Amino acid sequence: MIKRQIPLVIAFIVGVMFIIQFFVPHKVSQDALTYVNQWSIIIGGISILLGIYSLIHFHFISIRRGRPGWGFSVVLFGCFGLAVLVGFLPSIVLWFKPVQQGAEPGVWLGFIPLKPGVEEGSPLFWLFLNLISPFMATMFSLIGFFIASAAFRAFRARSIEATLLLIAAVIIMLGQIPLGQMIWQGIPDIMMDWILKVPNTAAKRAITFGITLGSIAFSLRIIFGIERAYLGGGKD
Template sequence: MKRELPIAITFICAFILTLQYFIPHRSFEIMYEISNIWIQIIGVFAMILGIISLIMLHWEKIKHKKENWGFSIVTLASLVGMSLVGLIASENSPVFEWLYNFILAPISATMFALLAFFIASAAYRAFRARTVVATILLLAAVIVMLGRVPIGSLISFGIFPKMAEILVNYPNVAAKRAIFMGVGLGAAATALKVMLGIERSYMGSD
């Protein structure tokens, strides 16, 4: 029963939501809206558990003075500080917006900016012509890169931009579409496995 009931609930919910995709009637739209509200409610309760997990983890680090425990103080202070400002002054308050725009956003932007360097180092490794396939990859990358900058057009009399266009629009799109088709069918097969109770690992133990 501990297994059968969740499988039955999963099947019924998944079946109704699958039907909802094909039935635009208002009654099914309302069901979809209600299910979205339920997801949000479950998400809120899960968030409480998540925050408890975060606090416990960092509290343990501070308590036992584990390596880099100072960062845990910063984490907990940030969590409490932002929460208090949000709760007391509301999320639209200037203080909350200032904290978000001038602390969190620049930190995130800095991390994102590092991506350029990661791309450079990964490209350096990926484009080493050790095998035939890697050499083809290198050649394709060089053509596409040169095709996208003015000097590429200048040195090749406009050939590189055209070749880059062909590489990006045909072999690249063909490979992507093959992946998309596989992903689409794979997702449908996985959804069926979950609906029919064949895939149950996400439920944990009995």
């Protein structure tokens, strides 16, 4: 019972409490929401560490067993260590060499700004700006090449549906570039605008209704203990 029933009771109590909380616009109710939201953030934060532990464990096993591509895991560990070091370095240096209240923390070793966290100018911000940001931008732009090749297959006007897809996509694409305006100003101003505001809105609205009703049904199933997938499998 303790293993299966208590989680269901917790989900029910917390779920119902939050539904009721929405309809009680009292300070106590608002404070309770803020407080429990903070709890969720703490649990979520700790769960991120669990995820990171799992990834480290996987790559550690890869290196230990010498799986194919274990060298890449070494690169991963090196970068992980670098990011952790760079992230905590300003705090560690400032711990040993505290600066006066209100004074600028300055630069360490002539090139490492002692700004903690991810604020602009901090070492971690440098990593984000020069590693994470270009990587993500390039990754998303890379998808552009594959989308372009997929377009050749999707844009064959073989039926009414495919033709509508083709026309809408061409108008939207032309509407966003100077060529579209050069052909006819009405492409961005009238045609693109109408597609986005009328048929696109209608379809998106219906899809939103569907998703929302599905989400509500799923949430109710969780609260009433019908949906138990989050408990995981096993005999316990």
